[in-house]
Structures are given as C-alpha cells and as structure tokens.
Amino acid sequence: MTCPICTKDTDPKFRPFCSKRCANIDLSKWLSGSYAIPTNEPDLGDEDEIVLSERLN
Numbered sequence: 001m002t003c004p005i006c007t008k009d010t011d012p013k014f015r016p017f018c019s020k021r022c023a024n025i026d027l028s029k030w031l032s033g034s035y036a037i038p039t040n041e042p043d044l045g046d047e048d049e050i051v052l053s054e055r056l057n
Ligand SMILES: [Zn+2]
Pocket: 003, 004, 005, 006, 007, 008, 017, 018, 019, 022
C-alpha cells in the first residue's frame, strides 16, 4: 500500500498515508470539498467513524 498523496510507502501510524503531513493534506482536501460539516463535537470518536464511512463510498 502506498500513500495516496505522494505515493511513498505507508507508515502504519498514519495509514493510509506516509506521514501526518500527508494525512493533513488529505484532511484539508476533504474540508474544502464536499464534506464541510463543522467539527465542534468534543468527542472525536464519532466524527472519525463518519469520515471513514464516507471515504469508503
Ligand atoms: Zn505521503
């Protein structure tokens, strides 16, 4: 598996990305794209599940 941002090898800590930097780049794309719901919830667990299920589509 390779990083979808820069195509380097994936780091297990940041998969599917190679680094936190690439994860943030992907997140920025998401926030500026179709997924623009404010993240004011203090419990990030549910937010992460929503994002992951959206990505699978
Ligand atoms: Zn990368």
